[in-house]
Amino acid sequence: MFRINFRFYSVRIGITFQTSLFLLLWLLSYTVCSGQNRGARGLVSFGPSSGLADDTLYLDINQDIAVQLLPFDDIMKVAVAHSPLIKYQNEVGNSLNSAYQVAKVQILQNVSGFANYSTGNQSIISSGTTTITGRDALGQIANGYRVGVDVRVPLYELFGRKxxxxxxxxxxxxxVIQKETIELELKRDMIGVYQDMITTQQLLKYxxxxxxxxxxxxxxxEVEIQKGRITADALANITSRYVQxxxxxEQIKGDFLKNVHYFEALVGMPIQRLKRN
Structure with a gap:
């Protein structure tokens, strides 16, 4: 049941008529506004009238959205953390940072080291002779450990590496700048949808x-026409006024729902999880 809190509302149509305060208050108390219902906590549910399956949105229309939701800066942080574009840009930044680190140390690819070991004896060195019968002189020299470093510096490294x-x-x-640009665009979109949501909420309330x-x-x-106090034309005018x-x-409600769902899409989280505790 949806109730409007005001004490008295007078109605004037072509023919002026009066009705008892008791009858008017009774009608106000039992009138049901189709497509909307009150929850246990006084929240308005728009799901049944939005045309979307399992789409129920509980918000207090009489309370400003800015009061019901977290501060905008906190919501913005949530949006940045959940934005796929920003996540993608983070990965691009990490990749390019790695490429930069590799470029700084790439000069080391021109430096190589080697180490090997050969067995034998050093009889040439110990005997002081250059020829030993029955033995390979080169083999006698090549034994033992050998370690070295080979450095080659092309001209490109001197003039092109920097x-x-x-x-x-x-x-x-x-x-990094592209990421900041995406965050700025996201904030701009968030501000626009957030303000549209607040505006349509106020319009919907009225x-x-x-x-x-x-x-x-x-x-x-309808009661008065049965008593013959108003004409059919007057009833038709009142009916037309209600239809309008x-x-x-309903149009404002649809705009409000669209803004809410746009806002949820930008934030990446249902609006119920963005409400203040």
């Missing part, structure tokens, strides 16, 4: 009051 390192660093910095008042006037007119109010509230 430019390659600078290019790798610039690519990495570009990815449209629901208008719809409820029009429905009350219609119920009163109902149509307007």
């Amino acid at each position: 430019h390659q390192v600078r290019q790798a660093y610039s690519n990495y910095r570009a990815s 449209r629901l009051i208008d719809e409820q008042a029009s429905l009350t006037a219609l119920r009163v007119a 109010a109902k149509t307007s509230s």
Whole structure:
């Protein structure tokens, strides 16, 4: 049941009529606004009228969205943490940073070391002779451990390496700036949808009051026409007024729901999880 809290609402149509305060209050108390219902905690459910399966949104229309939800800065942090574009850009930045680190040490590929070991004896050195009968002189020299380093520095390393390192660093910095740009665009979209959601909520609140008042006037007119106090034309005008109010509230409700779902898509989290405790 959806109730509007106001004490008295007078209705004027072509023919002025009066109705008892008791009858008016009774109608206000038992009028049901289709497509909306009150939960146990006074929250309005829009799911049944949105046309989406399992789509139920509980929000208090009489309380500002900014009061019901977390502060915008906190919501923005959640959106940044869940944004697929920012996650992708983080991976791109990590890749380019790794390429920059590799470019800085790539000069080491021109440096190589070696170590080997050969068995034998050093009889040539110990005897002081250059020829030993029955033995290979070269084999006698080649025995033992040998360790060395081979360094080759091409001209490219002297004149081109610094430019390659600078290019790798610039690519990495570009990815960081691109991430900041994506965050700025996300924040801009968030601000737009957030403000649209607040605006449509306020419009919906007033449209629901208008719809409820029009429905009350219609119920009163239905009673009055049975008593012959108003004409059929007057009833038709009141009915048309209610239909217009109902149509307007449904349109605003749809806009409000779209803004809420856009907001959820940008944040990457259901709006129920963004409400204050």
